[in-house]
Amino acid sequence: MQAGYERVAGAYQRARGSSPQELAALADFADRIAPAGTVLDAGCGAGVPAARYLSTERGLRVTGVDFAVAQLALARRSVPRATFLQADITALDPAVFRDGMFDGICCLYAIIHIPREEHAMLLATFRRLLKPGGMLLLSTGDGAADGDIEADWLGAPMYWSHYPRDTNVQLVRDAGFDLLWERAIVEDAAFGGGVHLFILARAPLG
Numbered sequence: 001m002q003a004g005y006e007r008v009a010g011a012y013q014r015a016r017g018s019s020p021q022e023l024a025a026l027a028d029f030a031d032r033i034a035p036a037g038t039v040l041d042a043g044c045g046a047g048v049p050a051a052r053y054l055s056t057e058r059g060l061r062v063t064g065v066d067f068a069v070a071q072l073a074l075a076r077r078s079v080p081r082a083t084f085l086q087a088d089i090t091a092l093d094p095a096v097f098r099d100g101m102f103d104g105i106c107c108l109y110a111i112i113h114i115p116r117e118e119h120a121m122l123l124a125t126f127r128r129l130l131k132p133g134g135m136l137l138l139s140t141g142d143g144a145a146d147g148d149i150e151a152d153w154l155g156a157p158m159y160w161s162h163y164p165r166d167t168n169v170q171l172v173r174d175a176g177f178d179l180l181w182e183r184a185i186v187e188d189a190a191f192g193g194g195v196h197l198f199i200l201a202r203a204p205l206g
């Protein structure tokens, strides 16, 4: 996975569009975070649109994390005010990524590349990292993929793994989040027009 995203970083940045529904979801997420709040962009890729919107347009303090160095290099150029760190989001160092340090976490189109058996653990990590009342914006699969591999995706082999829609929603609830909404969002037509399930959820207050 990491090698794939090192190789396709430039092509991904050129191909990545953003649909109006995706931008509306990001705006809804940002509206619920206090001014200058802290946000983790988990699997941030090239930082556009999410990190750039949240940092540059909304003034939030964004930390982007990705394991692909090539993606982070692009993100640093596009979003100079954010902090970008190289890490595997399934193995974040608890000494750096401390309990309750973020007001919000967005994770767009990244969990779908992680084996689905690990999704519950990753959601538990997100819950741990959020302050009480913190917001999660997650995009995951709208249908199931069980380790599907595409031999040539933008020039590298790519891997997808996620449960069906209802299971994905339940996993977020089981991690202790309160769901605000879930909706299928069609990605930008130029990027393939695939359908992803977006979930906006809140960590409980107490």
Ligand SMILES: C[S@@+](CC[C@H](N)C(=O)[O-])C[C@H]1O[C@@H](n2cnc3c(N)ncnc32)[C@H](O)[C@@H]1O
Pocket (backbone or CB within 6 Å): 001, 002, 005, 016, 042, 043, 044, 045, 046, 047, 048, 049, 050, 065, 066, 067, 068, 071, 087, 088, 089, 090, 107, 108, 109, 110, 113, 114
């Ligand atoms: C489809 S891209 C999405 C990037 C960005 N969130 C966006 O919306 O354009 C998936 C990103 O997740 C990163 N990624 C996948 N698994 C990861 C992991 N376990 N740890 C860190 N980054 C990961 C990849 O390197 C890639 O940059």
